[in-house]
Amino acid sequence: xxxxxxxxxxxxxxxxxxxxxxxxxxxxxxxxxxxxxxxxxxxxxxxxxxxxxxxxxxxxxxxxxxxxxxxxxxxxxxxxxxxxxxxxxxxxxxxxxxxxxxxxxxxxxxxxxxxxxxxxxxxxxxxxxxxxxxxxxxxxxxxxxxxxxxxxxxxxxxxxxxxxxxxxxxxxxxxxxxxxxxxxxxxxxxxxxxxxxxxxxxxxxxxxxxxxxxxxxxxxxxxxxxxxxxxxxxxxxxxxxxxxxxxxxxxxxxxxxxxxxxxxxxxxxxxxxxxxxxxxxxxxxxxxxxxxxxxxxxxxxxxxxxxxxxxxxxxxxxxxxxxxxxxxxxxxxxxxxxxxxxxxxxxxxxxxxxxxxxxxxxxxxxxxxxxxxxxxxxxxxxxxxxxxxxxxxxxxxxxxxxxxxxxxxxxxxxxxxxxxxxxxxxxxxxxxxxxxxxxxxxxxxxxxxxxxxxxxxxxxxxxxxxxxxxxxxxxxxxxxxxxxxxxxxxxxxxxxxxxxxxxxxxxxxxxxxxxxxxxxxxxxxxxxxxxxxxxxxxxxxxxxxxxxxxxxxxxxxxxxxxxxxxxxxxxxxxxxxxxxxxxxxxxxxxxxxxxxxxxxxxxxxxxxxxxxxxxxxxxxxxxxxxxxxxxxxxxxxxxxxxxxxxxxxxxxxxxxxxxxxxxxxxxxxxxxxxxxxxxxxxxxxxxxxxxxxxxxxxxxxxxxxxxxxxx
Amino acid sequence: xxxxxxxxxxxxxxxxxxxxxxxxxxxxxxxxxxxxxxxxxxxxxxxxxxxxxxxxxxxxxxxxxxxxxxxxxxxxxxxxxxxxxxxxxxxxxxxxxxxxxxxxxxxxxxxxxxxxxxxxxxxxxxxxxxxxxxxxxxxxxxxxxxxxxxxxxxxxxxxxxxxxxxxxxxxxxxxxxxxxxxxxxxxxxxxxxxxxxxxxxxxxxxxxxx
Numbered sequence: 001x002x003x004x005x006x007x008x009x010x011x012x013x014x015x016x017x018x019x020x021x022x023x024x025x026x027x028x029x030x031x032x033x034x035x036x037x038x039x040x041x042x043x044x045x046x047x048x049x050x051x052x053x054x055x056x057x058x059x060x061x062x063x064x065x066x067x068x069x070x071x072x073x074x075x076x077x078x079x080x081x082x083x084x085x086x087x088x089x090x091x092x093x094x095x096x097x098x099x100x101x102x103x104x105x106x107x108x109x110x111x112x113x114x115x116x117x118x119x120x121x122x123x124x125x126x127x128x129x130x131x132x133x134x135x136x137x138x139x140x141x142x143x144x145x146x147x148x149x150x151x152x153x154x155x156x157x158x159x160x161x162x163x164x165x166x167x168x169x170x171x172x173x174x175x176x177x178x179x180x181x182x183x184x185x186x187x188x189x190x191x192x193x194x195x196x197x198x199x200x201x202x203x204x205x206x207x208x209x210x211x212x213x214x215x216x217x218x219x220x221x222x223x224x225x226x227x228x229x230x231x232x233x234x235x236x237x238x239x240x241x242x243x244x245x246x247x248x249x250x251x252x253x254x255x256x257x258x259x260x261x262x263x264x265x266x267x268x269x270x271x272x273x274x275x276x277x278x279x280x281x282x283x284x285x286x287x288x289x290x291x292x293x294x295x296x297x298x299x300x301x302x303x304x305x306x307x308x309x310x311x312x313x314x315x316x317x318x319x320x321x322x323x324x325x326x327x328x329x330x331x332x333x334x335x336x337x338x339x340x341x342x343x344x345x346x347x348x349x350x351x352x353x354x355x356x357x358x359x360x361x362x363x364x365x366x367x368x369x370x371x372x373x374x375x376x377x378x379x380x381x382x383x384x385x386x387x388x389x390x391x392x393x394x395x396x397x398x399x400x401x402x403x404x405x406x407x408x409x410x411x412x413x414x415x416x417x418x419x420x421x422x423x424x425x426x427x428x429x430x431x432x433x434x435x436x437x438x439x440x441x442x443x444x445x446x447x448x449x450x451x452x453x454x455x456x457x458x459x460x461x462x463x464x465x466x467x468x469x470x471x472x473x474x475x476x477x478x479x480x481x482x483x484x485x486x487x488x489x490x491x492x493x494x495x496x497x498x499x500x501x502x503x504x505x506x507x508x509x510x511x512x513x514x515x516x517x518x519x520x521x522x523x524x525x526x527x528x529x530x531x532x533x534x535x536x537x538x539x540x541x542x543x544x545x546x547x548x549x550x551x552x553x554x555x556x557x558x559x560x561x562x563x564x565x566x567x568x569x570x571x572x573x574x575x576x577x578x579x580x581x582x583x584x585x586x587x588x589x590x591x592x593x594x595x596x597x598x599x600x601x602x603x604x605x606x607x608x609x610x611x612x613x614x615x616x617x618x619x620x621x622x623x624x625x626x627x628x629x630x631x632x633x634x635x636x637x638x639x640x641x642x643x644x645x646x647x648x649x650x651x652x653x654x655x656x657x658x659x660x661x662x663x664x665x666x667x668x669x670x671x672x673x674x675x676x677x678x679x680x681x682x683x684x685x686x687x688x689x690x691x692x693x694x695x696x697x698x699x700x701x702x703x704x705x706x707x708x709x710x711x
Numbered sequence: 712x713x714x715x716x717x718x719x720x721x722x723x724x725x726x727x728x729x730x731x732x733x734x735x736x737x738x739x740x741x742x743x744x745x746x747x748x749x750x751x752x753x754x755x756x757x758x759x760x761x762x763x764x765x766x767x768x769x770x771x772x773x774x775x776x777x778x779x780x781x782x783x784x785x786x787x788x789x790x791x792x793x794x795x796x797x798x799x800x801x802x803x804x805x806x807x808x809x810x811x812x813x814x815x816x817x818x819x820x821x822x823x824x825x826x827x828x829x830x831x832x833x834x835x836x837x838x839x840x841x842x843x844x845x846x847x848x849x850x851x852x853x854x855x856x857x858x859x860x861x862x863x864x865x866x867x868x869x870x871x872x873x874x875x876x877x878x879x880x881x882x883x884x885x886x887x888x889x890x891x892x893x894x895x896x897x898x899x900x901x902x903x904x905x906x907x908x909x910x911x912x913x914x915x916x917x918x919x920x921x
Contacts, residue, residue, distance in 0.1 A: 441860065466813075466846070466847075467844070468845060468846035468850060469845075469846075517850070517851075523775075524759070524775065524804040524805075524806060525804075526805075578825045578867070580825075580826075580827065580865075580867025582864075582885075584893040585893045587885045587886070587891065587905075587907075589828070589866045589867060589883065590827070591827065591867070634858070635856065636894070637866075638856070638861065638862075638864070638866075639865065639866050640854050640856070
């Protein structure tokens with residue numbers, strides 16, 4: 001039945017697109033064949049799902065280009081993102097990115113437009129993604145569920161891989177502190193004028209580091225990653241192009257740490273493995289000069305295995321696995337209606353399944369969706385983008401996500417942009433299907449969809465002493481977490497190429513999912529399930545400027561973000577005088593005022609960065625200072641509210657320095673650098689800062705055609 | 712019901728604020744001042760304390776029974792009297808019950824007032840409830856931190872109780888750990904309540920201590 005629904009949606013889309021073309025006739029588009037190159041500079045794809053000039057997109061998008069990636073000495077995605085304005089890297093079961101003050105689970109990470117899967121506690125570990133083979137990274141802030149569906153709530157980070165057009169070999173090696181070795185070999189092949197193919201293998205190994213040598217186990221245990229990536233783009237006929245991206249990732253970490261089990265600590269050790277695979281073929285067909293369709297297929301697998309043993313007792317401590325798989329099919333039609341309007345419609349489905357230690361059986365989730373997008377230039381200075389997407393998921397509420405954005409060019413220097421959009425995040429599998437009892441403490445957690453049945457089973461088994469909340473007819477009816485967001489910005493471009501961008505943002509997020517006590521078990525412990533509970537808001541200002549000097553040989557960039565992120569309920573309760581704080585020593589209780597409330601944990605009110613790039617002949621010099629202001633670390637007085645001085649971690653600045661030189665017309669590049677020059681560490685709050693590290697590296701480019709050596 | 716309780720005396724610090732009419736006696740018509748409410752600090756009331764077997768994780772030492780308490784004379788009531796109205800409130804782990812409704816045969820009822828202990832100068836006249844099938848009146852008195860596994864009483868969560876013997880009491884729960892440590896951790900002994908309460912012995916709602 002659901003397949004028929006998908007087919008119906010598909011047919012509707014094709015008819016609609018055909019109608020659109022019929023109605024508007026042939027419009028002015030340069031050619032009726034597909035362009036064989038994508039050589040335009042400053043092109044972005046994330047905002048519209050098709051290549052557009054950055055200046056034509058009415059949404060705040062920033063690009064991290066290859067030069068910036070290469071000259072920064074960064075190896076993995078988290079390193080380069082940590083230096084970007086308005087982004088902060090935070091850790092919770094992996095390195096995730098906080099955008100516009102929202103947690104990593106609300107930021108969609110794409111590779112070539114398709115979502116990377118495999119999140120732990122909401123975090124997609126960015127260290128899984130190597131920067132080798134990356135052409136550029138597009139960062140789009142503000143929600144865009146109107147195009148991408150779930151998770152695109154704070155924004156989207158899209159990693160675009162390289163499309164080679166030349167034949168040759170690229171060898172890159174880098175050796176860094178902590179016996180970190182990062183090697184990549186890339187082979188690429190030009191396929192005449194029709195396309196190209198490449199294959200690259202990356203191996204990343206680190207011995208980790210130990211910030212607290214007195215304790216058992218390292219702060220970061222040694223691990224080895226392998227990434228194999230293949231890219232192909234080829235014009236099968238003048239009107240039909242095939243693109244393919246495939247990726248295989250394999251990580252093994254040998255873990256040794258002190259586990260706290262109730263009241264006791266024990267030494268555990270073993271291997272933790274992570275794999276992921278992605279296959280992403282895209283067929284693009286030009287039906288006419290003004291109408292092209294794309295069929296995207298996406299298959300991805302994610303798998304973790306953990307086999308930890310209690311080293312003392314030689315017993316199994318943790319033997320768990322997590323398998324996730326997604327299959328997506330999407331048909332997209334892009335029609336140039338006339339010189340001023342482009343209509344994009346698309347439809348598709350995704351099927352996801354998870355099998356894991358903590359689920360009773362293999363759980364499946366499907367989603368059928370339909371979207372439309374309209375790009376319109378009503379007048380020379382105006383640029384409007386509107387879109388809407390409708391998702392019909394199988395296990396939770398359907399979702400309508402509209403978005404509208406406008407850009408107005410006042411003159412050659414000034415541009416203003418404004419957008420309003422809706423973003424949402426689907427409930428996690430665990431929030432729907434979890435069935436878990438803590439063997440040590442004794443509490444239980446049931447997913448919303450498992451609640452009715454699971455509770456009945458526990459009652460039959462005599463495990464339930466008392467039910468507080470009877471799962472009524474709305475049990476299991478979990479809504480997606482959703483937001484309405486506003487962005488308002490302006491940009492100024494000066495004559496020698498200097499630029500200033502400012503963006504104000506506000507995100508109103510509601511229906512955040514949390515646990516609620518459902519029943520009391522006979523062992524005195526609670527049974528929890530998931531409900532839509534919290535509302536939060538984040539708002540702030542982001543400013544970024546670029547100043548080129550000395551005939552562009554010297555470039556100075558600076559960025560700043562001011563951020564407020566608060567729990568709506570806490571704010572309301574404080575205004576109503578219903579929030580209190582107790583001094584843990586004197587046990588005195590006082591009423592909380594707004595000036596005591598620090599907002600959500602883990603957010604810095606002020607963050608800024610300054611970057612200086614200098615090129616002299618074949619030399620590149622590059623230094624960056626990244627500052628993150630004090631942020632709420634953990635609740636210390638038990639009220640779960642950030643309201644005390646000792647609940648903050650101090651602010652800190654990191655300084656990085658890189659130098660590179662190219663030889664033999666770019667065939668060889670040597671580089672060296674220092675990260676965290678002043679050796680800032682804070683093991684109590686920031687265990688993921690390793691302190692000062694240095695590296696040396698070399699890149700060898702051997703290409704048949706020198707003009708394409710940059711590829 | 713098994714009789715496990717030894718009628719152990721509590722470590723109780725009682726600060727009885729004796730009645731003094733502190734104001735001047737200029738006016739002979741001064742009505743009799745309301746009787747003084749009494750403030751009592753109860754420390755480390757055991758609420759079925761239990762330890763866990765380090766190997767199996769099983770609960771040992773606990774008997775899965777409530778500790779019953781009476782406010783009027785600050786006394787732990789024996790389990791023999793569990794089916795009587797001699798107790799007002801019962802503690803077992805994080806679970807708190809009142810002696811009425813689904814939890815006991817008595818008439819003790821309660822309600823939560825969001826305030827500080829000092830700011831509640833009089834008990835509300837109505838709004839008292841019993842534990843029932845939907846939950847316990849004081850079911851949400853604590854915050855649980857899933858990272859540190861520490862239970863902390865919600866500040867400003869004041870229990871106002873009309874006791875089984877008809878007195879009004881306001882209670883602030885202060886700690887769930889033995890000795891009320893400022894920063895309890897996993898090595899702290901849990902299931903020991905420290906709380907402060909104010910009782911009006913004359914049966915009125917007045918909590919004035921003057």
